[in-house]
Amino acid sequence: MTTAETFSLILAMLTALAAGLIGAFALMKRMSLAGDVISHIALPGLGVALIFNINPIIGAAVALFFGTFLIWQLEKGGRITTDVAVGVMFTAALAVGTLVTPSEDLIEALFGGFQELTTLWFVTGIVCVAAIVGFIWYFRYQLIIGLFSPELAATSGINVSRINLIYLMMFSLTVLLGLRFLGALLVGALIIIPAAIGRQLTHTLTAFLAVSSAASVLSVLIGFTINRLYPSITVGSIKLNLALGPAIISAAACIFLLSLLKKKI
Amino acid sequence: MTKRLEVRNVSVTVDGARVLDDVTFDLGAGERLVIIGPNGAGKTVLLKSLLDLMPHSGQIVWAPDARLGYVPQKIDADRHLPITYKDLFVSKCRVAGEPIARIGDVIRDVGISKKILDTPVGHLSGGQFQLGLMAFALIGRPNVLILDEPTASVDEPGEEHIYSLIERLQHEYDLSIIAVTHDMSFVYREATRVLCLNRRSICVGTPEAITPDVLAELYGESQSFYRHHHHA
Numbered sequence: 001m002t003t004a005e006t007f008s009l010i011l012a013m014l015t016a017l018a019a020g021l022i023g024a025f026a027l028m029k030r031m032s033l034a035g036d037v038i039s040h041i042a043l044p045g046l047g048v049a050l051i052f053n054i055n056p057i058i059g060a061a062v063a064l065f066f067g068t069f070l071i072w073q074l075e076k077g078g079r080i081t082t083d084v085a086v087g088v089m090f091t092a093a094l095a096v097g098t099l100v101t102p103s104e105d106l107i108e109a110l111f112g113g114f115q116e117l118t119t120l121w122f123v124t125g126i127v128c129v130a131a132i133v134g135f136i137w138y139f140r141y142q143l144i145i146g147l148f149s150p151e152l153a154a155t156s157g158i159n160v161s162r163i164n165l166i167y168l169m170m171f172s173l174t175v176l177l178g179l180r181f182l183g184a185l186l187v188g189a190l191i192i193i194p195a196a197i198g199r200q201l202t203h204t205l206t207a208f209l210a211v212s213s214a215a216s217v218l219s220v221l222i223g224f225t226i227n228r229l230y231p232s233i234t235v236g237s238i239k240l241n242l243a244l245g246p247a248i249i250s251a252a253a254c255i256f257l258l259s260l261l262k263k264k265i
Numbered sequence: 266m267t268k269r270l271e272v273r274n275v276s277v278t279v280d281g282a283r284v285l286d287d288v289t290f291d292l293g294a295g296e297r298l299v300i301i302g303p304n305g306a307g308k309t310v311l312l313k314s315l316l317d318l319m320p321h322s323g324q325i326v327w328a329p330d331a332r333l334g335y336v337p338q339k340i341d342a343d344r345h346l347p348i349t350y351k352d353l354f355v356s357k358c359r360v361a362g363e364p365i366a367r368i369g370d371v372i373r374d375v376g377i378s379k380k381i382l383d384t385p386v387g388h389l390s391g392g393q394f395q396l397g398l399m400a401f402a403l404i405g406r407p408n409v410l411i412l413d414e415p416t417a418s419v420d421e422p423g424e425e426h427i428y429s430l431i432e433r434l435q436h437e438y439d440l441s442i443i444a445v446t447h448d449m450s451f452v453y454r455e456a457t458r459v460l461c462l463n464r465r466s467i468c469v470g471t472p473e474a475i476t477p478d479v480l481a482e483l484y485g486e487s488q489s490f491y492r493h494h495h496h497a
Contacts, residue, residue: 028346141356148342148353148386155316155335156360156405199345203385208347 004116008181009224011117011125015177016190016220018132020213022174023195025136025167028147033086034071036188038168039175040090041067043097043184046109050102056109060179064172067093072165097184112183112245114227128177132170139163144205182245190216193252200259215255223248267294269331269409269441270315275323277310284310285321286465292409297435297442299456299472301449303484306463308445309338312413315443327409334407336398338414338445344387350397351382354404361405371400374437375430391418392426399430403438410434412444416451428454 001009026035042060049059074085101109117125136143142163146153150160171191178187198212227244234240270292277285285307292298300308313319316335327333342348354368372382377396381389389397395418402410415431416424428451434440446452452459453472461467461475461483468479 028343028348030343141359144348144352144356145360147346148348149337149340151313151316151318151337152335152340152401154318155333156357158360199347203347204349205347205352 002116004118005114007117007119007122008115011122011129011177012181012220012224013217014126014129015174015181016194016216017213018129018174019178019190020194020198020216021136021209022132022171023191023193023216024198024209024212025143025147026171026191027195027199029167031071031075032192033083033090034074035171035175035191037086037089037093038064038067038071038172039179039184039188039191040093040097041070042175042179042187043093043109044100046179046184047097047099047101047105050105050109051100056105057176057180060184061176064176068165068168068172072168075164076161094185108183110183110185111243112179112181112186114244115180125177128173132173135166135170139166143167182248186245186249189249189252190219193249193256194219197252197256197259200256201262215252219248219252219255222251226251267328268292269294269296269328270443271324271326272315273324273326275311275314275321275325277307277314277319277321279310284464285314287323288460288462288466290460290466290469292441292443294408294441295435295439297444297455297457298460299452299458300443300445300460300462301447301452301475301483302462302467308462309413311462312411312443312445315411331409332405332407334402334405334410336395336402336410336412336415338417340394340398342386345385346387347385349383349385350377350389350400353386353397353401354382357401357404363404363406367404371403374403374434375400376426392420392423395419395423395427396430399434403434406438408439409441409443410438412442414445414447416446416448424448431455 026032041063045059045061045063046056047059049056070089097109098106142153142158145156145158146160146163153160174191175187178190182190194216195212197215198208202208202211223244226242226247230242232239232241268291272288272290275285275288276283288311290298300311302308310319314321315325316333351368354371355365358365358367375396377393377400381393381397386394386397395415412431416427419427431442432455435442444451444455452475456472458470459472459475460469461479463483467483468474
C-alpha cells in the first residue's frame with residue numbers, strides 16, 4: 001500500500017469509530033431515518049459542485065449544513081410531522097441529486113469508492129474525527145439525560161436545543177467523512193447498522209457504545225480486505241463487482257444477521 | 266412566611282385555544298400546594314409553565330434561592346433504552362456539579378435498592394420507576410419539589426409509601442411542594458393549600474375550603490365520585 005492509501009484506510013477506520021458512537025446515540029434518539037435524510041441531502045450538493053468543478057466535498061458540506069438545520073427545525077416541532085418530512089425529503093434529495101450529478105460521477109457519488117488522500121485532507125479528517133469523539137465524550141452526561149427525557153434535561157439546566165444542534169452537526173460531519181468511501185446512498189448504513197448490532201448484543205450503555213464502534217470499524221476492515229483481495233469474482237456466468245462501499249455495508253449487514261442469531265441462543 | 270414563588274395572571278394559549286386563563290397564586294417556604302381539577306383543566310400545562318418548559322404570558326417569579334426538582338407523571342422512555350438509573354444519577358451529579366457520593370444519599374433517602382439502580386429503566390415497574398424519578402429530582406438538592414400525579418402509576422400500598430416519603434423528604438430537605446393530583450385523599454392528607462383549576466383558578470385556599478359547591482363547579486357531574494372518595 002502507498003502512504004496515501006494507508007492514510008485513506010486509517011481515516012476510514014477512524015470515521016467508522018465516530019460513526020459507531022454517533023449511530024448509537026441516533027438509535028437511542030430514534031432518529032435513524034433522519035440520518036438517511038441528512039446523507040441523501042449531500043447528493044445534490046455533490047452534483048452541483050461537480051458541475052462547477054468545485055471540490056465535491058465542499059458542495060456536500062454546504063448541502064449538509066442546510067440538511068442539518070432543516071432536521072433541527074423539524075425536531076423542535078414544525079407544522080408537518082417528522083416522518084412525512086423525512087419521507088418526502090429523502091426521495092426528493094435523491095431524485096434532484098441524481099438529475100444534477102454528471103453521469104460519469106454518479107456511481108461514485110451514490111456508492112463511494114476508494115480514493116487516495118493528500119496529507120492535508122488526512123489531517124483535516126483526523127481533526128474532524130477528534131471533534132466528533134470529543135463532543136460525545138464532553139457532552140455524554142447531557143446527552144444521556146436528554147435521551148431519557150428532554151424535559152428533565154431542561155429542568156436540570158441543560159440547553160437541550162443547543163445540544164441537539166451540535167449533535168446534528170457532528171452527525172453531518174460523520175456523514176461527510178463517510179461520503180468519500182461510502183457514497184450518499186450507503187453512508188447512513190455505517191451509522192445505523194453497527195448501532196443496531198450493538199443494541200442486539202449488549203445491555204449496558206458503555207458496552208453498547210463500545211460494540212457499536214467496534215462493529216463499525218470491523219465492517220470497514222472486512223470490506224476493505226474483500227475489496228483488495230477480490231475486486232470482482234465470477235460465479236458461473238455472473239460477474240460480481242465487489243466495490244468498497246457495498247462490501248463494507250454488506251459486511252456490516254452480515255454481522256447484524258449474526259448478532260440476531262446470538263440473541264436467540 | 267417567605268415566598269418561594271409568585272404567579273401573577275399566567276395564561277397559556279396552544280394553537281389558538283386558551284388552555285390556562287389568568288391564574289394567580291403564591292407558594293411560601295414549607296408549603297404543600299396541591300393542584301386539583303378535571304382532565305384537560307391545564308394542570309400539567311401550569312406545571313410546565315412554572316418550569317419554563319412552555320411559552321406563557323403573565324409573571325412567574327421564583328425566589329432567587331429556589332432550586333427546583335421536577336418529578337414528571339410519566340416518561341415516554343424507550344423500553345429498550347440501555348440506560349439505567351445509575352447512568353442517569355451519575356449524569357445528573359456531573360451536570361449539577363455534585364459529588365458522585367450523593368447518589369448513595371438519595372437512594373437511601375428515597376429507599377431504592379442497588380438492583381433497581383442497575384436495571385435498564387424500561388424494565389422497572391411503575392412504582393420503581395417513580396421512585397427513581399424522585400431520587401433523580403433530589404440530586405440537585407432542591408428546595409421546591411414539583412410533582413405531577415405522584416401516585417398515578419403506583420398501587421395502593423405504593424401510594425402509602427409515596428405519601429410518607431413526601432412527608433419525610435419535606436422535613437429532610439426543607440421543601441416547598443407543588444403537586445398535581447386526581448387523588449383527593451392526597452389533598453386531604455398532604456395539602457396545606459389547594460388550587461382548584463379548570464382553565465382558570467376556581468379557588469385557592471386551605472383544604473377545608475374545598476366545599477361540595479366548589480367541587481361541583483370544578484368537576485360538574487363527576488363531583489359525587491370525588492366527595493365519596495373524601496369520606497371513604
